[in-house]
Amino acid sequence: MFTCSSCKLQLSVNSFDADPLNPGQPLYYFCMSCSDKYRIDGVMVNCTVCHRSLPSHYFQHYRTRFKKDGMRLRVNRNCKDCSSKESAIVAQLKRANKAPNYLTKCPLCERIVYEKSEDIPDGINATNGPWQCDHDHNTKKFRGYICKPCNVGVSGDLAAYQRNAPAWNGE
Numbered sequence: 001m002f003t004c005s006s007c008k009l010q011l012s013v014n015s016f017d018a019d020p021l022n023p024g025q026p027l028y029y030f031c032m033s034c035s036d037k038y039r040i041d042g043v044m045v046n047c048t049v050c051h052r053s054l055p056s057h058y059f060q061h062y063r064t065r066f067k068k069d070g071m072r073l074r075v076n077r078n079c080k081d082c083s084s085k086e087s088a089i090v091a092q093l094k095r096a097n098k099a100p101n102y103l104t105k106c107p108l109c110e111r112i113v114y115e116k117s118e119d120i121p122d123g124i125n126a127t128n129g130p131w132q133c134d135h136d137h138n139t140k141k142f143r144g145y146i147c148k149p150c151n152v153g154v155s156g157d158l159a160a161y162q163r164n165a166p167a168w169n170g171e
């Protein structure tokens, strides 16, 4: 059991964000529900899709990526409603269009796509999956499957989570 520094409750490790480098250990000393409550900015955000102004809780935030001020980084400016509509569209497109095999090229960056970043041999300029179903956001039409880094717009390896938040100092 671990004590959340924020709500002071004794909780099992499952109530905390997991530390990918130390299995069975919490990544932070505050629990996930405290993170949801206190680590998301209380600001209004304009959804880029429906253009409503909504509290930031309506938007998805990374669990393990933080801004300098300790607040969680927002994934994008699509509100929950628009995101779930979007995932329904993607699910439909995935059913209609089969993903390519791994070890074939990403049509965008033209690098060979391995299933996971850990599978890429040393010294090889390759990329990794899982394959991301890409579609035109206006027409909702299927565009193709691209690699994960192309989809999230980051290059290189995906050791992308940031440890800006204070480290675990509990028992």
Ligand SMILES: [Zn+2]
Pocket: 004, 005, 006, 007, 008, 009, 030, 031, 032, 033, 034
């Ligand atoms: Zn807590």
Ligand SMILES: [Zn+2]
Pocket: 047, 048, 049, 050, 051, 052, 078, 079, 080, 081, 082, 083
């Ligand atoms: Zn919206």
Ligand SMILES: [Zn+2]
Pocket: 106, 107, 108, 109, 110, 111, 127, 146, 147, 148, 149, 150
């Ligand atoms: Zn790519």
